[in-house]
Amino acid sequence: xxxxxxxxxxxxxxxxxxxxxxxxxxxxxxxxxxxxxxxxxxxxxxxxxxxxxxxxxxxxxxxxxxxxxxxxxxxxxxxxxxxxxxxxxxxxxxxxxxxxxxxxxxxxxxxxxxxxxxxxxxxxxxxxxxxxxxxxxxxxxxxxxxxxxxxxxxxxxxxxxxxxxxxxxxxxxxxxxxxxxxxxxxxxxxxxxxxxxxxxxxxxxxxxxxxxxxxxxxxxxxxxxxxxxxxxxxxxxxxxxxxxxxxxxxxxxxxxxxxxxxxxxxxxxxxxxxxxxxxxxxxxxxxxxxxxxxxxxxxxxx
Amino acid sequence: xxxxxxxxxxxxxxxxxxxxxxxxxxxxxxxxxxxxxxxxxxxxxxxxxxxxxxxxxxxxxxxxxxxxxxxxxxxxxxxxxxxxxxxxxxxxxxxxxxxxxxxxxxxxxxxxxxxxxxxxxxxxxxxxxxxxxxxxxxxxxxxxxxxxxxxxxxxxxxxxxxxxxxxxxxxxxxxxxxxxxxxxxxxxxxxxxxxxxxxxxxxxxxxxxxxxxxxxxxxxxxxxxxxxxxxxxxxxxxxxxxxxxxx
Numbered sequence: 001x002x003x004x005x006x007x008x009x010x011x012x013x014x015x016x017x018x019x020x021x022x023x024x025x026x027x028x029x030x031x032x033x034x035x036x037x038x039x040x041x042x043x044x045x046x047x048x049x050x051x052x053x054x055x056x057x058x059x060x061x062x063x064x065x066x067x068x069x070x071x072x073x074x075x076x077x078x079x080x081x082x083x084x085x086x087x088x089x090x091x092x093x094x095x096x097x098x099x100x101x102x103x104x105x106x107x108x109x110x111x112x113x114x115x116x117x118x119x120x121x122x123x124x125x126x127x128x129x130x131x132x133x134x135x136x137x138x139x140x141x142x143x144x145x146x147x148x149x150x151x152x153x154x155x156x157x158x159x160x161x162x163x164x165x166x167x168x169x170x171x172x173x174x175x176x177x178x179x180x181x182x183x184x185x186x187x188x189x190x191x192x193x194x195x196x197x198x199x200x201x202x203x204x205x206x207x208x209x210x211x212x213x214x215x216x217x218x219x220x221x222x223x224x225x226x227x228x229x230x231x232x233x234x235x236x237x238x239x240x241x242x243x244x245x246x247x248x249x250x251x252x253x254x255x256x257x258x259x260x261x262x263x264x265x266x267x268x269x270x271x272x273x274x275x276x277x278x279x280x281x282x283x284x285x286x287x288x289x290x291x292x293x294x295x296x297x298x299x300x301x302x
Numbered sequence: 303x304x305x306x307x308x309x310x311x312x313x314x315x316x317x318x319x320x321x322x323x324x325x326x327x328x329x330x331x332x333x334x335x336x337x338x339x340x341x342x343x344x345x346x347x348x349x350x351x352x353x354x355x356x357x358x359x360x361x362x363x364x365x366x367x368x369x370x371x372x373x374x375x376x377x378x379x380x381x382x383x384x385x386x387x388x389x390x391x392x393x394x395x396x397x398x399x400x401x402x403x404x405x406x407x408x409x410x411x412x413x414x415x416x417x418x419x420x421x422x423x424x425x426x427x428x429x430x431x432x433x434x435x436x437x438x439x440x441x442x443x444x445x446x447x448x449x450x451x452x453x454x455x456x457x458x459x460x461x462x463x464x465x466x467x468x469x470x471x472x473x474x475x476x477x478x479x480x481x482x483x484x485x486x487x488x489x490x491x492x493x494x495x496x497x498x499x500x501x502x503x504x505x506x507x508x509x510x511x512x513x514x515x516x517x518x519x520x521x522x523x524x525x526x527x528x529x530x531x532x533x534x535x536x537x538x539x540x541x542x543x544x545x546x547x548x549x
Contacts (some may be wrong), residue, residue, distance in 0.1 A: 058391060077392050084392050090384025094318040106310035107395040146389065 008070040009033045009185055010055060010154060015064030017050050024050040026209035028064070034153070037186040039200035041193065041220070047209035048189040049087050052158050055187070056084050068154060076154070080109040083152030085143050085160050087189075091131040097142055098127040104149045112151040120175055121145035136163035144172065148179070155179070157188040161195065173199050197221055227264035231271060231278035233257045244270045308403070311395070315407040320414075324373065329415045333366035334422050341427050349486055351515035356431075359423040360510040361483045364443055366415035368478070368506065371450035372470050374408045378458025379466045382545065397546060401455055401538075408451040409444055416440050431514065438513035446509035446519065446527050449502040452534030459541035477503040502530040 012030040016023070025047040032038050040048045053059040055066055057073030068076035076082050092100055098114065105111035118124045121141050126134065134142065140163050147155055161169045176199065180186055190196055196203045196217060203220040205213040213220055226248060234255045241250045246263025257278070261267040264283060271278040319325050337359055345355035352360075378401075381387050390400060420436060423429035431439075453473075457466055478484060480494070481503025487495050498504045505527050509519040519527075 056392060058388060078394055080394070082392065084389075086385060086388060088385050089389050090386060092314075092318070092381070092386055094321045095314065099314060099317070103310055103314040104393065106307040107390070107393040109394050150393075 007034050008067065009036065010069075010187065011065075011067045012051070012055065013065045015051065015054060015061050015066065017047075017054060017059065017061050023209050025054070025061070028206075028209070028211055030204060030211065030214075032185060032187060034069075034185050035180075035183045037180055037188075037199065037201050039196035039203045039217075040187060040189040040206060041191065041196045041203050042189075042206035043191055045208075046206040048206055049158055050209075051206070052084075052087075052156055052187070052189060056082065056156060078109070080111075080150040081153045082156060083147035083150050083154070084156040085140075085147040085158060087158035087162070089143060091134075091139060091142055093132055094130070096128050096130055097123055097134075097145075100131060100142065101145055101149060104146050108150040110151060111149050114149075117145050117148050120148055120179065122171060122175060137165055137168040140164055141168070141172070152184070154185045154187070157186070159189050159191070161190070161192075169195075193221065226260055226262035228284045229259045229261065229264060229268055229271060230282045230284070231257055231259075232280040233271070233276060233278040240276075307395075308399075311399075311403045312406060312410070315403060316410050319370075319373075319377075319407060319411045324376075325370070325411065329366045329370045329373070329411070330418055333362040333369075333415065333419050336365075337362040337419055337422060338426070345427065350488075350511055352511060353429070355423070355427050356429050356514050357486075357511065359419060359427065359429055360439065360443075360514065361507060363416045363419035363439075364446075364506050364510045365478060365483055366419060367412035367443060367447055368450050368503065369474065370412040370415050371408045371447050372454040372457070372474055374404050374451070375454035375456070375458030375461075375466055375470060376463065378404060378455065379461055379463045382458075383463050397542065401459075401542065404458075405451050405455060408454060409447065412444060412447055413440070416443055435513050435516075438518075439510050442509040442513055442519055443506065446502070446506040446523075449527055449530035449534055450506070452531050452538055456534050456538035456541055459538055459545055477501060480504075481507060483507050500526065502527055 010030070010032040012028055015025050015028040017025040028047070028051060030051075040051065042048050050059065054061045055068065055073055057077055066073055069081055071079070071081075073082075077084075092103075095103070098118070101114045101117055105114055105117075115124075118127050121144050123138075123141055123145055126138060131139070131142065140160065144157070144160060147157065161172055164172060173195075176186070188200070197220075200217055202215065203213075203217045204211055205220060226246065232255050236252050236255075236257045238250050238252050241247065241252070241257060241259055244259065244261065245266030246261040247259055247267060248262060249260040251258040259267060259271070268281070268283065270276065271281065340358045340362070341355045345353070345358060347354045349357040387400070391397070417440070420429075420440070424431075454470075457470055461469060480498055481501045482490070482498050483503060487498045487504060490498060505519060505523040508523055509527075512518050512520070
């Protein structure tokens with residue numbers, strides 16, 4: 001069977017890129033099939049933006065191959081197949097939102113009608129406003145609108161909700177859902193596990209430039225999710241702690257214990273029970289950075 | 303790029319410039335204001351075969367036009383700084399077309415700068431010229447603006463916004479004074495006058511004045527202007543390649 005170019009989606013093979021001594025991206029392989037929504041999850045410096053910039057043809061890789069719908073990234077973007085919301089990016093000054101989008105529509109080979117772009121990005125009310133008079137969240141929406149202008153098959157969003165408040169964030173993802181219902185492919189970078197979990201079909205975990213996990217959100221959540229419980233527990237037995245509900249890792253330093261659990265409620269109840277009598281208890285939410293570090297170190301020793 | 307896309311790009315750029323408070327102040331306000339003041343002080347007599355008032359009028363008109371041309375550098379530097387040029391790399395607008403659009407815009411927004419000073423000269427300062435001479439003065443001024451447009455593009459591709467502000471401000475003032483826009487070059491010491499006659503600003507001013515004396519800038523002037531234009535274009539091209547290679 002011959003594959004249509006669109007079905008090829010995004011294909012990354014053996015991608016590496018260094019900035020001086022820093023390996024930003026280290027032999028990354030990634031396949032995104034057409035119609036899929038994939039989250040690139042990782043802490044700052046994990047290589048998310050570098051991977052995205054290469055996939056868009058903005059940065060040249062040191063090694064590896066990238067094809068977008070069977071073409072080179074530069075060809076795919078020039079053909080208007082890709083819409084992108086880059087991480088940092090100001091807006092043109094001395095123009096209104098509508099003028100900015102009209103200009104953008106004129107420089108793409110094909111485009112969605114500006115009125116539709118405005119509606120989809122929730123900007124109809126703000127169309128006549130100057131770009132310099134927008135709030136941080138509104139600027140993000142305009143940048144999202146710019147990504148929609150070419151009516152792209154692949155949407156690439158680098159930390160799209162960074163400057164948004166909770167409500168705007170929800171609205172943003174609602175309009176994304178509507179868009180992807182039409183079979184568009186989406187790749188977005190985030191460092192919020194929750195966002196990846198709620199909106200992606202698949203999550204790719206990046207840490208220190210490498211893919212450390214790739215799978216459905218639920219599977220990733222089991223690896224990096226959960227909470228860390230820290231407590232004082234004199235004479236703690238690491239094996240007993242490991243047997244607590246949902247525990248994935250245990251650390252004991254003298255009287256101080258640190259337990260990571262996917263069932264923090266259960267583990268907490270057991271820790272505070274008569275038998276264990278832990279005190280000075282602290283519970284912290286999933287710390288991605290920490291989870292990634294443990295994943296990469298265990299990956300390296302395995 | 304299609305014709306409609308080009309038109310939309312130029313319309314957007316011209317509109318943006320006309321809305322900018324910097325443009326209104328430095329390209330229109332300052333030259334017109336200085337013209338009125340200087341004409342009342344030094345407008346009597348003649349200089350280079352034209353009336354003192356007409357001489358000052360042309361000086362101020364090219365001063366404003368020069369500002370309009372060089373100021374596109376600030377726009378380019380600013381758009382590089384905020385990542386807008388990166389966003390544009392995801393469109394069908396090529397880097398060359400982007401720069402070319404900026405250059406055309408510089409010439410277009412220089413027109414009101416020239417026209418307004420001329421209008422003030424005709425309406426309030428009693429400068430009376432046949433229509434053909436007005437047109438020739440404006441036309442040759444625009445031709446002679448080429449090196450400044452290229453200079454603006456070079457600086458914008460090369461420098462950051464902050465550095466550019468300082469550099470172009472200093473350069474602009476120096477080129478104005480040394481080029482005889484404020485004080486006639488024949489009042490300079492001979493060594494300095496020779497330096498003057500090698501500068502594009504001197505020939506820009508001459509390009510605007512000569513038609514008023516029934517002449518034109520001449521081949522020598524055209525050669526000097528062309529040499530500066532080529533030099534700045536080459537420097538701009540090199541800065542552009544370096545800037546895009548860095549990403």
